[in-house]
Amino acid sequence: MTATWLLNRDVRPTIVEGWAWPNSAGNTAxxxxxxxxxxxxxxxxxxxxxxxxxxxxxxDGSSGPTCVGTNTMAATHVQLGVVDVQADxxxxxxxVWLRCF
Numbered sequence: 001m002t003a004t005w006l007l008n009r010d011v012r013p014t015i016v017e018g019w020a021w022p023n024s025a026g027n028t029a030x031x032x033x034x035x036x037x038x039x040x041x042x043x044x045x046x047x048x049x050x051x052x053x054x055x056x057x058x059x060d061g062s063s064g065p066t067c068v069g070t071n072t073m074a075a076t077h078v079q080l081g082v083v084d085v086q087a088d089x090x091x092x093x094x095x096v097w098l099r100c101f
């Protein structure tokens with residue numbers, strides 16, 4: 001998924017912004033419109049996504065949680081670059097990069 005995007009740059013990620021609530025492994029997040037988590041949201045896969053935080057250093061995302069972290073009770077303000085993935089009759093939105101503010 002991420003590797004395909006890296007090789008096939010004609011697929012342009014859609015940029016979404018909101019408040020990311022991670023799972024305990026930090027490899028997925030629920031993105032909501034407000035920091036209290038009480039607004040509508042959508043889930044995204046973060047595993048393997050390149051990421052950058054306030055230090056402006058890009059990380060390749062292959063070594064574990066991103067700047068969203070693993071605290072399921074804390075939201076992080078983010079922008080995500082997401083692509084639609086279809087494989088084996090299933091589809092989902094996968095983050096290929098994220099920026100934490």
